[in-house]
Amino acid sequence: MTAPYTLAVHGGAGTIARGQTDAAPYHAGLRVALAAGEAVLAQGGSALDAVVAAVQALEDEPLFNAGRGSVYTSAAQHEMDAAVMDGSTLAAGAVAGVRTLRNPVQLARTVMDSNFVLLSGDGAEQFARDHGFEAMPPGYFHTEHRLAQLHHLQNAASAAMQMDHVAPLDETRKFGTVGAVALDSAGHLASAVSTGGMTNKHPGRIGDSPLVGAGIYANDQSCAVSATGSGEYFIRACVAHDIHARMAYAGATLDTASGAALAEVGRLGGEGGVIAVDRQGNIALPYISAGMYRGWVRAGEAAQTRIFED
Amino acid sequence: MTAPYTLAVHGGAGTIARGQTDAAPYHAGLRVALAAGEAVLAQGGSALDAVVAAVQALEDEPLFNAGRGSVYTSAAQHEMDAAVMDGSTLAAGAVAGVRTLRNPVQLARTVMDSNFVLLSGDGAEQFARDHGFEAMPPGYFHTEHRLAQLHHLQNAASAAMQMDHVAPLDETRKFGTVGAVALDSAGHLASAVSTGGMTNKHPGRIGDSPLVGAGIYANDQSCAVSATGSGEYFIRACVAHDIHARMAYAGATLDTASGAALAEVGRLGGEGGVIAVDRQGNIALPYISAGMYRGWVRAGEAAQTRIFED
Numbered sequence: 001m002t003a004p005y006t007l008a009v010h011g012g013a014g015t016i017a018r019g020q021t022d023a024a025p026y027h028a029g030l031r032v033a034l035a036a037g038e039a040v041l042a043q044g045g046s047a048l049d050a051v052v053a054a055v056q057a058l059e060d061e062p063l064f065n066a067g068r069g070s071v072y073t074s075a076a077q078h079e080m081d082a083a084v085m086d087g088s089t090l091a092a093g094a095v096a097g098v099r100t101l102r103n104p105v106q107l108a109r110t111v112m113d114s115n116f117v118l119l120s121g122d123g124a125e126q127f128a129r130d131h132g133f134e135a136m137p138p139g140y141f142h143t144e145h146r147l148a149q150l151h152h153l154q155n156a157a158s159a160a161m162q163m164d165h166v167a168p169l170d171e172t173r174k175f176g177t178v179g180a181v182a183l184d185s186a187g188h189l190a191s192a193v194s195t196g197g198m199t200n201k202h203p204g205r206i207g208d209s210p211l212v213g214a215g216i217y218a219n220d221q222s223c224a225v226s227a228t229g230s231g232e233y234f235i236r237a238c239v240a241h242d243i244h245a246r247m248a249y250a251g252a253t254l255d256t257a258s259g260a261a262l263a264e265v266g267r268l269g270g271e272g273g274v275i276a277v278d279r280q281g282n283i284a285l286p287y288i289s290a291g292m293y294r295g296w297v298r299a300g301e302a303a304q305t306r307i308f309e310d
Numbered sequence: 311m312t313a314p315y316t317l318a319v320h321g322g323a324g325t326i327a328r329g330q331t332d333a334a335p336y337h338a339g340l341r342v343a344l345a346a347g348e349a350v351l352a353q354g355g356s357a358l359d360a361v362v363a364a365v366q367a368l369e370d371e372p373l374f375n376a377g378r379g380s381v382y383t384s385a386a387q388h389e390m391d392a393a394v395m396d397g398s399t400l401a402a403g404a405v406a407g408v409r410t411l412r413n414p415v416q417l418a419r420t421v422m423d424s425n426f427v428l429l430s431g432d433g434a435e436q437f438a439r440d441h442g443f444e445a446m447p448p449g450y451f452h453t454e455h456r457l458a459q460l461h462h463l464q465n466a467a468s469a470a471m472q473m474d475h476v477a478p479l480d481e482t483r484k485f486g487t488v489g490a491v492a493l494d495s496a497g498h499l500a501s502a503v504s505t506g507g508m509t510n511k512h513p514g515r516i517g518d519s520p521l522v523g524a525g526i527y528a529n530d531q532s533c534a535v536s537a538t539g540s541g542e543y544f545i546r547a548c549v550a551h552d553i554h555a556r557m558a559y560a561g562a563t564l565d566t567a568s569g570a571a572l573a574e575v576g577r578l579g580g581e582g583g584v585i586a587v588d589r590q591g592n593i594a595l596p597y598i599s600a601g602m603y604r605g606w607v608r609a610g611e612a613a614q615t616r617i618f619e620d
Binding site: 090091092096097115116117118119120121122123124126127202203204205206207211212213214217231232235236237238241242245246249250268 | 400401402406407425426427428429430431432433434435436437512513514515516517521522523524527541542545546547548551552555556559560578
């Protein structure tokens with residue numbers, strides 16, 4: 001008999017463009033990530049190792065906006081953010097604005113074991129070199145469709161009015177972030193997140209992804225959360241910690257807490273979604289955009305993936 | 311009759327070195343900041359403008375670790391962080407790792423009016439130039455005693471064992487951050503924070519100060535908070551949002567909520583303090599280090615400043 005565990009992943013939320021292209025590669029990418037994370041959990045591994053493995057798989061898949069396939073800044077460069085958090089110790093590690101890391105989530109995991117929580121920019125790159133991480137050339141992160149998105153946004157008088165649809169979610173308005181949350185067989189929770197940020201973002205812009213309490217939070221007392229959406233609104237609403245707080249202080253269920261936290265994002269004018277798992281293994285995958293690439297698996301059950309409601 | 315308002319400021323928390331030097335200049339610096347903020351509030355100005363004015367005064371005072379007088383990184387440079395948050399709109403602005411800004415809090419205030427919440431490093435500097443901020447030369451931020459602190463820490467086999475005392479709080483272990491919180495006569499709350507970070511910090515290290523929910527939070531429903539302490543622990547405990555959440559979801563008082571949030575920092579192994587004001591004008595200034603430079607003033611009352619308990 002397999003000890004109970006739960007894993008959920010996401011590949012970003014965004015505006016609908018249903019039926020425009022083949023959704024199969026996206027489902028396949030989510031399944032690869034679920035398999036990578038489940039391989040850890042099925043062997044009795046930790047939730048922390050599982051979410052890192054799942055996010056690493058999503059970073060390696062160019063279809064998702066993290067690691068390889070990250071979007072371009074307004075300066076036509078890549079600036080990636082990532083974070084991990086261990087619910088059993090509240091230890092966290094994060095990096096912001098890294099440019100050469102094949103797997104930013106691995107660097108965040110290494111930062112977690114240092115005296116720091118968040119390292120950014122050149123200092124984070126220096127820390128990576130000091131810890132033996134290879135510097136990938138800019139070409140590694142390049143994808144034609146991301147560069148086309150940048151040029152499209154920079155040339156469009158009103159980007160929102162002139163979108164073409166190149167993916168199941170409209171990639172020019174997609175909130176590209178990948179993430180994973182897990183409950184392991186020892187009852188511990190963990191979260192991970194990684195992103196290339198938003199296309200055409202200002203250099204140096206940091207979104208919610210690497211910020212504990214905004215885009216990521218994990219606490220064995222309550223839940224593990226990984227968010228994706230219009231980052232500035234998620235920061236202002238402290239979404240990930242707010243879900244924990246509603247459970248810990250108001251006795252809310254995971255469903256109620258995550259729905260209420262997202263509703264606050266909506267009230268402020270933002271959109272996006274979260275994936276969350278609680279200490280009982282309940283899963284919540286709510287979003288207030290038209291769709292969210294997502295998947296989940298439990299011990300002894302078949303993995304599931306979705307983009308839209310059905 | 312003056313409409314009711316409340317303002318509190320802090321100049322950092324740290325390990326005691328009581329009686330080693332003259333405390334008067336620190337009290338005077340806090341009073342200058344209180345006067346700058348109160349001048350705004352007494353004329354019916356906003357809490358937001360008041361906390362920015364107060365923090366700007368603290369940045370300009372070289373005794374405090376923010377703006378002029380900021381500590382040195384391990385690379386013997388200055389990397390400053392600052393943030394503001396408006397409790398009436400949940401709007402926030404923050405900068406991390408800026409090197410040339412005379413008043414980082416002013417840049418954070420300008421970021422608040424942009425599409426971003428947090429800008430870092432070179433991108434934040436570029437944003438500053440685009441918005442007309444003057445670049446100060448590195449010499450502007452230099453102070454002999456901060457450079458001596460860096461050399462002392464870098465040369466000490468065990469810095470904690472070999473401290474000399476050059477200020478009322480032991481500056482080599484002080485968690486140098488300045489901050490302000492205010493309730494204005496219209497009933498709105500706001501917070502601001504600014505810091506040079508920690509002496510000998512790794513380049514690119516971002517602490518709690520510019521992170522909404524960690525070092526700063528403001529919400530008219532509950533309270534305004536500005537924190538100072540061992541930043542990594544404040545990030546992991548989401549201190550500022552946790553105080554809000556305990557009030558909003560558990561019905562805790564400001565005193566109880568801020569004490570409980572700081573206790574969690576202590577449980578994790580950190581130290582420091584917060585200043586907080588609630589919508590009724592109650593003030594809480596708790597700390598779990600040996601002292602905290604702090605001051606407060608209410609409409610029609612004389613300003614007060616303290617370093618230790620008495």
